[in-house]
Amino acid sequence: MRYAECPTVSVSTTIETPAAEVWDIVSDITLPTRFSTELRAVEWIAGHDGPALGARFVGRSFHEASGEWQTTCEITGFEHERLFEWTVLGAGGETSSIWRFRISPVGAATVELEMWFQMGPGRGGLNFAIDAMPDKEERIVARRLSEHRANMERTLAGVKGLAEAAAPTSPRSQP
DSSP states (O other): OOGGGOOEEEEEEEESSOHHHHHHHHTOTTGGGGTOSSEEEEEEOTTOOSOOTTOEEEEEEEETTTEEEEEEEEEEEEETTTEEEEEEEOGGGOEEEEEEEEEEEEETTEEEEEEEEEEOSSOOTHHHHHHHOGGGHHHHHHHHHHHHHHHHHHHHHHHHHHHHHHSOOOGGGOO
8 A cells, every 4th residue: 555545544432322422522623632642732723613514733752763742633524513624734735634523323322433544645754764664664654544444443442431421321221
């Protein structure tokens, strides 16, 4: 798999909580900082103070292989209780990656939550490693996707734990 192919990774889980509860959790831009091994801090850019289409925020990350960096992100998909998506902007405002949460109702109080990631099409930090070792591009891309998958799985497990802990007790589980 090559970077130019815009590879993706997706993970999902079922959560026994209404969509509104899950939405409140995943539309908080600071959420991934609680579970990711890389993302350290997130804050709204001046003029933006909450999730809305076109709102921008800055994320600060760290990886032992590449050190610290920050990115500017823009919310590019926003459908209340359904979709929360942001694009990481690279040099010149091009898309270096896309991240997305999709909430799909399964029942009255159950949802399927998917977290999805796309690498590229614009250049991102990974391109420096690929430029330095072009013969290892496929391995570099596969490893990075694997790292993202692991962080995404941690994030979804965290969302599930938060959402189900906050959910009201169902009548059938009461004595």
